[in-house]
Amino acid sequence: METTATERNVNVQLEPARPLAGAGSGGEAPSVQASPRPIIEIRDLMLRYGEKVALQDIDLEIPERRVTAFIGPSGCGKSTLLRCLNRMNDLIDDVDIRGQILLYGTNIYDRSTDVVALRQRVGMVFQKSNPFPKSIYENVAYGLRIAGTRRKNVLDAAVEKSLRRAALWEEVKDRLNESALSLSGGQQQRLCIARAIAVEPEVILMDEPCSALDPVATTKVESLIHELSQRYTIVIVTHNMQQAARVSDRTAFLYLGRLVEVGPTEKIFTAPAKRETEDYVTGRFG
Amino acid sequence: MKALWRSGDPFVWLAGAMLALSLLMVAGLVLLILVNGLGFFWPRDLERFTLDGGSIVVGEVSAREAIPNPGASPGTPVRYRIQVKRGDRDVFGSDFVWIDESNIVRRECPDDLVALERREWGNFFGTISAVRHGSVAVATGPEAAWRALEDRLPEARRLHEEIRSIEKQEIGANNYAQERARLARRRLELRGVTSGPEVDEIADRIAALYEQYGASLKRLERLRQAQNTTLVAMTGDGSTIEIPFDNLVRAYRPNRMGTLEKAGFYLAKMWEFVSTDPRESNTEGGVFPAIFGTVMMVLIMSVLVTPLGVVAALYLREYARQGPFVSAVRIAVNNLAGVPSIVFGVFGVGFFIYTIGGTIDRWFFAEALPTPTFGTGGILWASLTLALLTVPVVIVATEEGLAAVPRGVREASIALAATKFETTWRVVLPAVLPSILTGLILAMARAAGEVAPLMITGVVKLAPALPLDGFFPFFHLERKFMHLGFHIYDVGFQSPNVDAARPMVYMTTVLLLAIVLLLNLAAITIRNRLRKRFRLAAV
Numbered sequence: 058m059e060t061t062a063t064e065r066n067v068n069v070q071l072e073p074a075r076p077l078a079g080a081g082s083g084g085e086a087p088s089v090q091a092s093p094r095p096i097i098e099i100r101d102l103m104l105r106y107g108e109k110v111a112l113q114d115i116d117l118e119i120p121e122r123r124v125t126a127f128i129g130p131s132g133c134g135k136s137t138l139l140r141c142l143n144r145m146n147d148l149i150d151d152v153d154i155r156g157q158i159l160l161y162g163t164n165i166y167d168r169s170t171d172v173v174a175l176r177q178r179v180g181m182v183f184q185k186s187n188p189f190p191k192s193i194y195e196n197v198a199y200g201l202r203i204a205g206t207r208r209k210n211v212l213d214a215a216v217e218k219s220l221r222r223a224a225l226w227e228e229v230k231d232r233l234n235e236s237a238l239s240l241s242g243g244q245q246q247r248l249c250i251a252r253a254i255a256v257e258p259e260v261i262l263m264d265e266p267c268s269a270l271d272p273v274a275t276t277k278v279e280s281l282i283h284e285l286s287q288r289y290t291i292v293i294v295t296h297n298m299q300q301a302a303r304v305s306d307r308t309a310f311l312y313l314g315r316l317v318e319v320g321p322t323e324k325i326f327t328a329p330a331k332r333e334t335e336d337y338v339t340g341r342f343g
Numbered sequence: 344m345k346a347l348w349r350s351g352d353p354f355v356w357l358a359g360a361m362l363a364l365s366l367l368m369v370a371g372l373v374l375l376i377l378v379n380g381l382g383f384f385w386p387r388d389l390e391r392f393t394l395d396g397g398s399i400v401v402g403e404v405s406a407r408e409a410i411p412n413p414g415a416s417p418g419t420p421v422r423y424r425i426q427v428k429r430g431d432r433d434v435f436g437s438d439f440v441w442i443d444e445s446n447i448v449r450r451e452c453p454d455d456l457v458a459l460e461r462r463e464w465g466n467f468f469g470t471i472s473a474v475r476h477g478s479v480a481v482a483t484g485p486e487a488a489w490r491a492l493e494d495r496l497p498e499a500r501r502l503h504e505e506i507r508s509i510e511k512q513e514i515g516a517n518n519y520a521q522e523r524a525r526l527a528r529r530r531l532e533l534r535g536v537t538s539g540p541e542v543d544e545i546a547d548r549i550a551a552l553y554e555q556y557g558a559s560l561k562r563l564e565r566l567r568q569a570q571n572t573t574l575v576a577m578t579g580d581g582s583t584i585e586i587p588f589d590n591l592v593r594a595y596r597p598n599r600m601g602t603l604e605k606a607g608f609y610l611a612k613m614w615e616f617v618s619t620d621p622r623e624s625n626t627e628g629g630v631f632p633a634i635f636g637t638v639m640m641v642l643i644m645s646v647l648v649t650p651l652g653v654v655a656a657l658y659l660r661e662y663a664r665q666g667p668f669v670s671a672v673r674i675a676v677n678n679l680a681g682v683p684s685i686v687f688g689v690f691g692v693g694f695f696i697y698t699i700g701g702t703i704d705r706w707f708f709a710e711a712l713p714t715p716t717f718g719t720g721g722i723l724w725a726s727l728t729l730a731l732l733t734v735p736v737v738i739v740a741t742e743e744g745l746a747a748v749p750r751g752v753r754e755a756s757i758a759l760a761a762t763k764f765e766t767t768w769r770v771v772l773p774a775v776l777p778s779i780l781t782g783l784i785l786a787m788a789r790a791a792g793e794v795a796p797l798m799i800t801g802v803v804k805l806a807p808a809l810p811l812d813g814f815f816p817f818f819h820l821e822r823k824f825m826h827l828g829f830h831i832y833d834v835g836f837q838s839p840n841v842d843a844a845r846p847m848v849y850m851t852t853v854l855l856l857a858i859v860l861l862l863n864l865a866a867i868t869i870r871n872r873l874r875k876r877f878r879l880a881a882v
Contacts, residue, residue, distance in 0.1 A: 177759075187751030
């Protein structure tokens with residue numbers, strides 16, 4: 058990987074992020090391991106907003122460099138679970154979280170964790186695209202500037218790389234200084250993806266990234282997800298089962314705050330083990 | 344009928360009518376001010392009136408009215424009288440005189456009447472007969488005298504400017520340096536040092552400065568002696584006076600001037616109005632120091648109010664825990680906008696001037712005491728008082744802008760590993776900048792017009808120097824200053840020569856409106872450009 062490293066002090070002991078050996082020049086097409094080890098392990102997670110219990114008894118492993126999908130009916134807690142992975146739920150008042158979430162073996166809910174550094178390693182793309190009211194260039198460069206990068210040539214290179222990886226470069230390369238709000242909905246969402254990958258996270262969380270997009274833009278984003286999964290670990294929440302089936306390698310089905318079943322996507326959709334899973338994927342409810 | 348009511352049309356018409364009425368009132372006000380003010384500088388023809396009984400009056404016609412006659416029986420013809428500005432206050436004692444129209448025997452506009460603007464005693468209207476240099480007559484007769492006048496007046500004015508410049512710059516700098524040396528000596532005295540090398544050095548400095556002062560005085564004396572040309576002139580009723588050229592600002596013969604010439608004259612007078620210092624107790628000359636003081640005060644106030652208001656709004660909305668306390672603070676801030684401005688002035692005097700200013704004086708300027716430096720009114724305290732006055736406006740406008748920033752944008756920033764402060768600084772603040780400018784526009788408009796709090800916190804009728812000049816430290820924030828709003832009040836109601844001053848009041852009002860308009864337009868342009876660049880919602 059190129060050295061656009063964060064200059065923050067991370068006071069969490071973590072194992073080295075990923076094997077640099079196979080990266081080569083510029084890091085195109087890294088090797089895919091045969092059986093991926095888990096990058097995130099969720100152990101016995103419980104989350105409560107005030108009196109209401111939103112998640113309970115969640116035990117889950119997210120494999121490295123695969124696409125994992127959370128599916129389930131509205132209100133089942135999939136977005137909440139996703140937001141736990143980068144501690145975005147901390148922003149809400151009156152929330153109580155118990156349990157552990159291990160990122161490469163270290164609990165991110167430990168007292169000594171640097172939350173800000175965590176979010177640099179676990180990025181997020183939101184349901185409704187939210188580009189900053191700045192130029193396209195400044196949007197993508199934002200995370201890098203936050204991390205302390207200032208040299209123009211470094212930023213230029215990183216912005217171009219991220220926009221290429223987000224399949225947006227060709228469309229915007231001539232108008233990087235225009236407002237990001239002048240892009241279409243699908244372009245804005247891809248911009249948000251570019252923005253998220255510019256800081257070279259290890260995990261990208263996507264909260265229903267295509268729900269506000271038209272089918273053409275959705276297809277573009279889905280193929281993008283497929284490409285990105287070769288380099289990043291992706292966790293995607295979707296209420297669109299067909300999308301989960303198209304895009305993910307593993308699927309977790311949640312219902313009423315509990316993890317009902319998790320497994321390879323094919324198995325979940327063709328031969329689910331639990332009755333509730335089968336009812337949901339065949340469309341009997343939800 | 345009911346259908347008409349339900350459709351809402353009557354209210355739409357009513358709203359339109361009210362809007363039209365408001366616009367008409369504003370337009371009417373502006374028109375009134377313009378008509379009364381803009382005609383001020385147009386050179387009017389001079390007329391000579393020969394009255395019943397032989398007396399002659401020469402001057403400009405300034406007003407005409409019906410003679411009030413309460414006891415008359417209905418049907419008596421109304422008699423009129425005209426007000427003539429005949430100038431020559433040093434001869435007659437007053438500028439204006441009323442003449443009964445029925446007393447006028449002859450009324451004519453002779454070509455040779457001359458109008459002179461003087462630095463003292465106001466205008467002169469009459470005829471000129473000779474120009475003298477010392478005791479030697481250089482030109483005699485009205486035509487020759489006029490030509491000599493035209494020739495020599497520019498030189499005389501240049502000499503006057505040079506004298507003024509020596510007085511203001513050279514001698515002014517000298518005085519300033521002497522004052523600082525004296526203060527330095529006093530500072531040493533306060534520390535207990537009354538002799539020794541430091542004291543000697545200061546004494547030497549003062550001696551050197553005094554010598555320079557003497558040299559400057561000598562130069563001034565020479566220049567003044569060169570300025571001994573005089574003009575011999577005659578008033579309407581025959582008395583002769585001698586006017587030194589040093590006292591002349593302008594000379595013109597309005598009865599001979601064509602429209603183009605008069606237009607040129609008008610523009611010259613307008614320029615003089617906005618660029619020179621006032622004369623004659625603010626009833627003549629220009630208002631430049633007042634313009635300067637107003638603009639500088641508004642700018643200083645803007646610099647003070649913007650961080651104060653923006654940070655307060657940010658705290659109220661982004662950082663404070665929403666609850667009854669924060670709501671109470673918000674209500675208090677909104678009510679602050681309703682406090683009468685004179686109360687702010689009193690607060691300014693008590694807190695800023697006496698308490699803070701007094702403390703600053705004791706700590707830093709003890710050598711100047713008992714003369715207060717910051718412990719008295721000044722442009723800093725006046726700007727601070729007005730900043731307090733207008734801070735609620737900025738807070739409210741900024742809060743509105745903050746509410747309009749979409750929530751997702753803040754989340755996105757946090758998800759990119761920014762802290763809350765970084766999010767506020769890099770994303771929220773730039774997005775809220777147009778709203779801050781809106782608040783600033785409203786604040787500037789309000790501040791430029793407030794006079795009451797300024798009167799007690801630092802505005803004066805005539806300031807000896809501008810708050811910004813060439814002497815270190817360049818910004819003299821402790822100085823008193825002049826202000827257009829106060830100038831209007833002073834000229835209109837406190838001047839010794841109200842009739843002469845009235846048109847000046849209107850002109851100054853036009854100027855104040857124009858300045859506020861310009862400041863607002865500048866801010867609006869910046870705001871629009873920001874909005875367009877980032878497609879922000881219009882708040």
